[in-house]
Each structure stands twice: as C-alpha cells, then as structure tokens.
Amino acid sequence: MKEKGRFLKKYRGNECLNCGVPLDIVDRYCNHCGQINTNKRLSLKDFFNEFFASIFSYDSRLRHTILALLFKPGKISKEYIEGKRVKYANPFRFYLSVSIIFFIINGLFIDFDGFRTEIEDQVTEGKKTFEEIKEAVPIDSIRQEIRKTEDLSEEDLALINKKLLDIEGLSSLSAKKTESKKATYYSQEEINNMNIFEKGYKLFPMYEDYHDRTGEKSAHRALADLKHEKSRLNRYIYHRVLKTNEIEENYGQEFFEFIFNKLPFIIFFFLPFFALSIWLLYIRRSFNYMEHLIFTFHTQTMFFIIIGFSILISKIANLNAFFGVAMLAFLFYLYKAMRKFYNQGRAKTIVKFLLVNVLFFILATLGSVLTIVGSIFIF
Template identity: 45%
Template sequence: MLEKHEKRDVLYKYRGKTCLNCELPLEKSDHFCPNCGQKNSTRKLNFSDFIVEFFSGLFSYDSRLQRTLRVLLFKPGQISKDYINGKRMRYANPFRFYLSASIIFFLIAGISESFEGVNLQEQDENFQNEVAKIQQDTLLQSELNEIPALKQNNIKLDSLIKSIPSKRKETEESYKDVYLSQTELDSTNYINRNATKFTIFYRYYKASNEISPEAAMTELQYEKTKWNYWLYEKSIKFNLIYNNPKIFADYFISKLPFIIFFYLPVFALFIWLLYLRRSFNYMEHLVFAFHVQTTLFVLYIIGYSIDYILNSDWGIALANTVFIFYLYKSMRNFYGQGRVKTVLKFVLLNIIFFTLAIIAAIIALIVSFSIF
C-alpha cells in the first residue's frame, strides 16, 4: 500500500522519521512537524524550492498585513479584542507593526519636509551668505596685503587687525565674567557647580575654539576628570546645536519611534489604573495602546502623502480629526462601557497622554543631548 502511494505521490519518499529542526519523531503522514512547524522533507534544497518558499512567505505576510490594516482602520478596537482573545496568527505582531509604521511615517515626514523647495532655499541662504562673506574677506585681505607700505615693512593685515581692540569682542560675554576657581566651585552645591562649569566651558570654547578638553582644563586650571572632559565636549556640541539647530532636530526626530516605543508602556500603566475595575491585565492594555498609536501613524502617513501629492495642508488636520473619533470608538468597542463613562475616560486619558508626553519629551531631549 505504501509503495503504491509513493508512486502516486513522490513527496512521500522525502518524508523523514524525525524532524530535522527539533528532532521530534514523525510519521510518514506528517506533512509538517507538530512541534516547530517545519516542513517534513529530507530533500536537498534546490532553486525551485527557494523561489516557492520565498513567494509563499511574501504573499502570506502581505495577506496578514492587509488584514491587519483593514481591521485596524475600519473596525476600531476590534483588532485588540481579537488579539487578546487568542486570534493572533491572522494579524501582524502589534509591537513589530508599530515600529514598522512609525519608521515609515518619520521617513515620509522627513522626505516631505526635505523636498519643499522654499524650505531648502531658506536653510541654504544663511550658509551661502556666510560663504560669500568669507570669500569677500579673503579677497579683500589679499588685496590689502599688496599695499606698498604694508608690503615694504613686511606687515600682514591679519596681524595688524589682531593688534586693534575689537568692539565686538569687548561686548561679547567672556568666560572670565563668570569664572570660578576649582576651590570656589567645590564650595557650591552639585547643580550650581555643574551649571557654572558648563557656562564657563561654553564661553571659553567660543572665545578660544579649543577642542581638546585636556588643554582646556589645563588653561582653566580645573581637575582633569572624565566628567569635566564630558561636560566640556557637551559645551562644544551645544555651541554646534545653537548655531545649527536643525542638526539636533534631525537627530532627535530619528530617535522618536524608539522613544515613543518606551513611552507607551508607561502610558499603558495609566490606562490600567483608569480601568482598574475591569478584567483586563496590563499586557492587554499595552496591546491596545500600541494598536491605537500605530493607527495614528498610519493616519499620519496617509495625511502626509495627501499633503505632499496635492500640495495642501489639510491632510494632517483631517488625520487628527479622524483619530479623535477613532480613539473614542476604540475605547468604546474594546472596553465595552457606556457612552458617558467612555467620554469621561476619553477626556481624562487625553489629559494624561499630553502630560506624560511633555514629561517624556523633556526627558528624551536631555537623554538625546547626553548621547549626541
């Protein structure tokens, strides 16, 4: 009987007695391993198998992605309810799907801002002016150096200018105005001590352009500690950010998907406290929070795309309006409470969200600057 079956179905001769992945004993009738899900086949990998497996996995993912997006957008709260009730294979993982949606959103937002001609012109205008000014100064200096009286006495214009007191330098704030010795700094508290040192370092760098922390500590007669070196380096970067704020803005925006990823678990904790009497545990609230935030990113992706294609500014406004209604419907469907309770908790939840967002933004800015 088995021989006849092998002649009709050649695949049976490649069925193994054990799973090649987890070594679980298998029967000839087992098409897949019941333990790990790997296909029961001892046949060597060939090109056709690779192509079939690649496209089957691709279409399977696309099918799950389409279903996730459809339910997420048009059935508020349903995908979270299905997921916590065990219907998980039909949907994309909420945490990975959040990261994918957030990264795509920030990429689209960055592209739409970068390709606006007016913005690029405004960003480059100051830089071009500075370059032109430097070129003019260099040309003027080279011409003035050819003045016979200066050339005869071997006097360079730049050395002559340096010997003349500059009114601009006199009006600039000097580090000497706030300078304190190491002993004086040690007598102050921790916050004032480091704030004063940062101000001194910042002003000293502006005056000297000294990039070596060790040389700066020697000149300022401060202790050569790792903390002082780090603080001096941050004062240099603060000067860079102060003159070029877009550099830090781009850096901070690139980290926002991961900042929000760690912010949402804190927000889910407050949702759990708000629905403490309900039968949901913390992880179920967290899944709901990630699905809602993912929806916001998807709506923003659509809104930004509309604004970019139509050169309008109503796409994001429409996305915000839709999201307000979407959040209310999600809370109503997922938690199953009445309209009055849902509206009250909706308002309270938004107050909590924006309060936590401000605190998280401040902390994120401090941390981002620390590692910048």
C-alpha cells in the same frame, strides 16, 4: 495545497534533521521543532520560493490586521485579548514596523536644512534692519542732546533712556551676553573640592569661556592647557560645550534631527505609561494592564496609518488642510474604538474619551520636556 520543490514526498525522511524526533512520511514539518521534513539540498529556486511564500503567509495576517484596524475600531483589540490571535499580527511588533515606516516616510518630507536656512535668513534680515535703524537714529547723539535738556525730571530721563535701550535691542543683548560670559577659572585642586552639582554649573561656563577665547575643539588639549585632569566628567563637560556651540551655529538643525530619529523608540517607551493612565481610568473594569496596553498599541498604530496617509496626500496634492481632517478622523476613530473595546454607553465613553485626551496631552508634554532635556545630555 499542491506540493512542489522540497515539500515533495520523495524528499521526506523518517527523522527530523534538526532535533532527531521520529517522523512519518506524511509529516511536512517536525511536530517538535517545526522544521521542514526534507532531505533535499537547498537550491536557489527553493530558497526564493520559501522566501516569497513566507511573505504571502504573513500578508494574510497583515491583511486581516489592517482591515480590522481600518474598518472595525476596537474589534482587533477585543478579539486579540479573547484569544483570537492567529489571524492577526503581533500588536507590539506590528506597531514598531508601522511607526518606523511612518517616521522614514515623514523624514523624507521634513526639510531640516530648509528650516535652518529660513531661520538664518530671518536672523540676517533682522540684523540688517537693526543696522539700518541704528544709522537712521543716532542714539548716542540723542543721549547727548537729552543730557543738555534741563527741564526734564529724573523719571522722564529714565523713561527715555529705557526706550533708547529698547531701540538698541540686539546691541544691548549682545553686550549683556558678552558680559555674562566672563567666567571664573578654577584649578584642579579647587575642582576636587566641589561636589558633582557644583562641578556641573561651574565648569561649563569656564570651559565655554575658554573655548570662546581659543577655539580649541580638542578636550584633551584644552584640559592640558588648563592643567585639569582628563577625567571622564571634565571631558564630558567640555564636549557639551562643543555640542552647545554646534547647536547655536547651525540653529539646532542637527539637534532636532537627532531627536526626530529617536522618536519611534521614545514613543514606544512612552506608551506603557499612557496605558497605565487608561488602566487607572478604567480601574473598575475587569481588564488587566496588558489588555489596556494592547488597545493602546493598536490605536497608536492606527494613528500612524491615518496621519501617514494624510502627510502623503498633503504633499502630493498640496492640501495642507487635509492634516486637520485626518486628526478629526482619528479622534472619531478613537471614540468608536473605546466604545467597542470597553463596551460602555455613549455618555461614559465621551467623558472618558475627553479624559484620555487630556491625559495624553499632559503625558506628551512631560515626555517632550524629558526628551529634550535628556537629548541635551546625550546629543
């Protein structure tokens, strides 16, 4: 390699400037701390040369990693656990990099505002249709006429009344909702005698009713008006009321954006549990948990790469069916990766492949529920 800039021999010293270890003139780097052996003052040109050199150096590992992932399923995981790691990127760091890029690109194509507008338009159209039905069908007049009818049994009257309530639809639901919002108000002394669970389900409807009546958005002013302590729990519950109203007003747009922005880290913490399920599935094999985890990170990284490209192609070429093709491609890839990594026959691999997918969907469902519930408390 041709030496230039700060790597020239004329700039090398006999001692590392970082840790003080003695060096020879032929040493380009300190064998103790790894710093460059040079006395040359850093210039802008040297800085950018070393910056791009480090990128191309990483690019070599990046190229080997991507090629192995794309064209040799399971090979990179197998070689990594066997100790061939220098030419490959760290699986955990590489997964995080790819997942963040995937969600950034995917976020560019997801129109949360468009979804909210579409739902809002559907609700508006539904209300308009309902009002038209109410005008066309005078329900109150029909009820009065039915009451005058003498030859109808009690069962017939009940059935007709039920049908009329179904026609009323939104009006009936609205009445029930208004009725259900009648809340009991508690003094601070009564609150102090409640346990933590009682406070949760009794304070929320009370604060919600207060907010609906007053529109107060300041927890401090609301608690002062109610003569409640400005404790952390009271303020937290009132803030939950405000957030719940915001979700209803914008049809959940900000809430789902919040969850979407956290997905890369949620999935990252979810994968170790998935790796644990694979470890239990292959418990009779000699692989330890960390080796299963490495395989899991590699296959999940490949999932993001395949699905990411499918989304780009679908949006650019307007081919919605391409996403389904990409999912099938990934499933085939996963089967091949399992076959290569665990080195088992076709029959056993197919059975475990099916079990792995069942476990994945169970854990994904559980993870989704926990994510939504957790997000409600921290959003």
